[in-house]
Each structure stands twice: as C-alpha cells, then as structure tokens.
Amino acid sequence: MNRLKIGRIAKFFFSLILIFLILDVHLSFSRPVQDNKGKAVLIIANSNFRDEELFETKDVIEDSGVTVTVASDSLKTAEGMLGGETKPDITIETVEVEDYDIVVFVGGRGATIYLDDLLAHRIAKKAVSGNKVLGAICIAPLILANAGVIKEKRVTSWPGVCEKIIEKGANCTGNSVEIDGNIVTANGPKAAKAFGEALLKVFFKTEN
Numbered sequence: 001m002n003r004l005k006i007g008r009i010a011k012f013f014f015s016l017i018l019i020f021l022i023l024d025v026h027l028s029f030s031r032p033v034q035d036n037k038g039k040a041v042l043i044i045a046n047s048n049f050r051d052e053e054l055f056e057t058k059d060v061i062e063d064s065g066v067t068v069t070v071a072s073d074s075l076k077t078a079e080g081m082l083g084g085e086t087k088p089d090i091t092i093e094t095v096e097v098e099d100y101d102i103v104v105f106v107g108g109r110g111a112t113i114y115l116d117d118l119l120a121h122r123i124a125k126k127a128v129s130g131n132k133v134l135g136a137i138c139i140a141p142l143i144l145a146n147a148g149v150i151k152e153k154r155v156t157s158w159p160g161v162c163e164k165i166i167e168k169g170a171n172c173t174g175n176s177v178e179i180d181g182n183i184v185t186a187n188g189p190k191a192a193k194a195f196g197e198a199l200l201k202v203f204f205k206t207e208n
Helices: 003-030 051-063 109-114 118-129 141-147 159-167 189-207
Strands: 039-044 047-049 067-072 078-080 102-105 133-137 177-180 183-186
Touching (some): 047 051, 047 109, 051 078, 102 118, 102 189, 133 189, 141 159, 141 183, 183 189
Parallel strands (some): 047 078, 102 133, 133 183
Antiparallel strands (some): 177 183
16 A cells, blocks of 8 residues: 555544544533532522521532522512622522422511412422422521421421421421421521531432
8 A cells, every 4th residue: 555545544534533523522512511419499588588598508509519599579689688689580489399409498587478378388398298408597497387397397497486386396496407307497697507508418418
C-alpha cells in the first residue's frame, strides 16, 4: 500500500473521529441536566411570613444541592415580618406534592391563613401518604395538627400554639427541633438553620 493511500485512510479516520467528538460535545450541551439531589417546596404566606424561617431554611437546603421552589397564596412579591422580600415561584393551588421530596410550611403571623385551609391540609396529607419529608416551623405545626397528620407524633412549635397542638393529639415538646419519622418541626426563627439541617438529615436518610 503506497504512502498516498495510507495518508488518505488516516485522514478519513481522523475526520470521522473529529465528527464524533463534535457530535458528543453538541449532545452534552443539549442534554437536559438531571436533578438527582431532590426537590423541596417551601410554602409561605404572601404577607408576614417569618424571614429567617424562609431564607435561612432555604439556604441550608439549597446548599445541599436540593432544588427549592417557593409557593404562596399569591404570585405577588411576598413580604416578611422583618421586611424581607421574595417572588414566589408558584401558587399553593398549583403545588403537586408528588413532584417534591420535601414539603415545608413556613411560619410567621401570615401562616394563620393556612391553619384551617383545606388545600393546605390536603397538601400535608398527601405528603404523609406519599412518604415525603414534611416540615413545619413556628406556628405552622398547627397546620399539620389541624390536618390530622401528627396525632401521637413528637413535635414542637412556637410556645403559643403548643397547647392547641396537644389538644389535637400530638406530643408538643417546645424543643428547638423535633424529628419523628418523616415529620420535622421547629419552634421558631432561631431554629431555622437547625430546622433546614434536620429536613436534610431525614431526606438523605430516606433517600438511601
């Protein structure tokens, strides 16, 4: 085989390899990124949610690689009790519990709108029946109590609502954070970071 023919064959294979490399790079960029870290939805009131309970909890969860969606009763910019603002991603009406691994109700004065809200109760019940990690902080554990999903569970909450939670059949301790199965609760803004860490502890344990 002469050198000219060998050169043509080598050039052909080199061109073929180059084409495959270009195609592989193109497919890598066009291929959707797979989210294997999990998804969480944090439910807030559009007015008077507690700032730390949203922002600190959200930061802890996102730092682990879990994607966070913020849901509210309105898509208007939500304002916290301390003046913090956030733009909700979705409304609570469009929350599909099966799309998330972690479902959280954030406290603050505004959370009272969900205490007797049937949609909020339905979300809590679906989270439990779907074996999701279900969290609530500050006064929000009363939402879970009114939904009937924490009977005989060890939980905590803001001191002012602990007695009402006990009346609903739960054991409310008043501790900073409580974990009982897939239920994670915390007693207020000072526990927000520990609350986020507890949610992740339960999630990554159940994921494995």
